[in-house]
Amino acid sequence: MNTKTTWKGGLAFESTYKNSSIHIDSNNGFSPKALLLTGLAGCTGVDVVSILEKMRVPFADLKIEVQTEQTESDPKVFKDLHIVFRLKTGEENREKVKKAIDLSLEKYCGVAAMLRKNSSISYILELEPEF
Known part of the structure; x- marks a missing residue:
């Protein structure tokens, strides 16, 4: 690369x-740090889409928001990272979507693996009514 x-x-x-x-x-x-958060969202998003497609889970409108605060002293680094995943799918798919997110964050997303060395990563899943 x-x-x-x-x-x-x-x-x-x-x-x-x-x-x-x-x-x-x-x-x-x-900013460079905003790009890093965007990279995390993009990395996990690619994984989640790929996994859900392989699982044949119908969904639409995936949105990923990454939130964090920075330490007060230089170098200002991220504290804990929190991700909100929002997508449209049926409630019956909740566990499959959670599995896809867990696989991404714990196994496949290299950006998450790098950031986890300094910051914890948590998430919530918000399902919107099916399309």
């Missing part, structure tokens, strides 16, 4: 990976 990040002035950077780029700006956009 290899990324390239170029300073654009002020606190702004552009980072490229493969054929994609992302704007990083601590004042007017995603």
Whole structure:
């Protein structure tokens, strides 16, 4: 894996990976730490979608919110991480969705594994009425 990040002035950077780029700006956009939280959401989201599809669980509108606070002193690092998973599916699928999330957070998501070395990770699952 290899990324390239170029300073654009002020606190702004552009980072490229493969054929994609992302704007990083601590004042007017995603900060590096916000990108880390986004990476956790994306990593676990990819796993959960893949697992639910393999389990043939019908769902829609998966939304993942990652919440944390930072320590007061430098270097300011994340305290405990809390994830809210929201998706539309029937209540009868709750245990399968929880299993998919657990597998992601405990086995497959490398971002979660790295962050867990410093911070605990917890989650809640909110099911919305079936589509």
